[in-house]
Amino acid sequence: MRHNWTKEEVLDIYNKPLMDLLYEAATIHRASHNPNQVQVSTLLSIKTGGCPEDCGYCPQAARYHTDIEGNDLMSVQQVKAQALRAKSSGSSRVCMGAAWRNVKDGPEFDQVLEMVRTINKLDMEVCCTLGMITENQAKRLAEAGLYAYNHNLDSSEEYYKEVISTRGYQDRLDTIDNVRKTNVTVCSGGIIGMGESAEDRAGMLVALASLSPQPESTPINALVAVEGTPLEEQQPVSIWDMVRMVATTRIVMPQTQVRLSAGRTQMTREGQAMCFFAGANSIFAGDKLLTTPNPDVNEDMEMFKLLGLEPMKPFVKKAQPETVEAQYSEYKALGEKPKWTRPGHTIERNEEAKAAAKSVKA
Ligand code: SAM
Numbered sequence: 001m002r003h004n005w006t007k008e009e010v011l012d013i014y015n016k017p018l019m020d021l022l023y024e025a026a027t028i029h030r031a032s033h034n035p036n037q038v039q040v041s042t043l044l045s046i047k048t049g050g051c052p053e054d055c056g057y058c059p060q061a062a063r064y065h066t067d068i069e070g071n072d073l074m075s076v077q078q079v080k081a082q083a084l085r086a087k088s089s090g091s092s093r094v095c096m097g098a099a100w101r102n103v104k105d106g107p108e109f110d111q112v113l114e115m116v117r118t119i120n121k122l123d124m125e126v127c128c129t130l131g132m133i134t135e136n137q138a139k140r141l142a143e144a145g146l147y148a149y150n151h152n153l154d155s156s157e158e159y160y161k162e163v164i165s166t167r168g169y170q171d172r173l174d175t176i177d178n179v180r181k182t183n184v185t186v187c188s189g190g191i192i193g194m195g196e197s198a199e200d201r202a203g204m205l206v207a208l209a210s211l212s213p214q215p216e217s218t219p220i221n222a223l224v225a226v227e228g229t230p231l232e233e234q235q236p237v238s239i240w241d242m243v244r245m246v247a248t249t250r251i252v253m254p255q256t257q258v259r260l261s262a263g264r265t266q267m268t269r270e271g272q273a274m275c276f277f278a279g280a281n282s283i284f285a286g287d288k289l290l291t292t293p294n295p296d297v298n299e300d301m302e303m304f305k306l307l308g309l310e311p312m313k314p315f316v317k318k319a320q321p322e323t324v325e326a327q328y329s330e331y332k333a334l335g336e337k338p339k340w341t342r343p344g345h346t347i348e349r350n351e352e353a354k355a356a357a358k359s360v361k362a
């Protein structure tokens, strides 16, 4: 396992002749993973829209005018019903997303902890993506039975500044570090197709591969360009870029589960098959990601059948965590006031999208 990849080395891998790249990635993939098994996660947006952040790709940022329906935090019962549905359709993991900048101690976080306990007791892997979290919050999630925490680096440190101004790259690394202080696994990846260069893609992979240990899972998202967001005019990434990105991720992070994430509605089965061959071994299933469409579960299961793939069972890579009930919890809410940063530099296209939203709302 190498943690000292350089950007030049990673870029050289990314730019290899495609057949050499595929062969190398597939060989590395087969040494550590069953190439016919794919882990299936279901996304659940437990709190949608109205987010204070300015992430240029995101339809849930309140400052842009997008056509999504916002929702307050779901109830534990609603979440349980959705988790049971996901389980019966072959999913081993539920990933709950909230449109928050960071977690705040209080009744809403307590409710999320109860969701974690409930899903873990259904014998499914539970993942959360709730924005930035402190060490104490990570420990409370771990105690509730959280299996994974998703927090993406999104891009290279340099290109990140062109997309988000309301939090810094280091804040993201600090959140990942807080998760690492528990036995919750780390899920961290990013997005391609935001206008970044191949160097930026390599830079993001260097940042991820340098984490020690490397993330247990890495989502590779193709940007879903949503009308009203600053990135609405980005052209879809080509399948060749996606395959190269997946293969390079596999080579620099041999043990990680590489997830084919947002953007699959744009991909053919042949394209996805090439990604699985190149080392992708996880997908998001279900007809919706957080707010945008995803292929239908039945279509995915047909694709699995066609390719001879089978969904992975839960807890194959790591044992199921134990759930501690709220009344026996070792941890109290500390009500910390962490100093997450807000760089606040101007990103021209974000400002334009914000101004356009203001004029629509006026
Ligand atoms: N609010 C939390 C946060 O940002 O940390 C969690 C939810 S956020 C929607 C999770 C991730 O979804 C982002 O980091 C980004 O990588 C991905 N994402 C959001 N919008 C996307 C889009 N339009 N296309 C592709 N990926 C997207």
Ligand code: DTB
Residues within 6 Å of the ligand: 043, 059, 095, 097, 129, 150, 152, 189, 190, 219, 220, 221, 224, 261, 262, 288, 289, 290, 291, 292, 293
């Ligand atoms: C991740 O890397 N991709 C997922 C999950 N982690 C939370 C989210 C994709 C969101 C795509 C846009 C949307 O549906 O709102």
Ligand code: SF4
Residues within 6 Å of the ligand: 051, 052, 053, 054, 055, 058, 059, 060, 061, 098, 099, 100, 101, 131
């Ligand atoms: Fe908010 Fe997360 Fe969307 Fe950024 S990516 S605007 S933090 S929901």
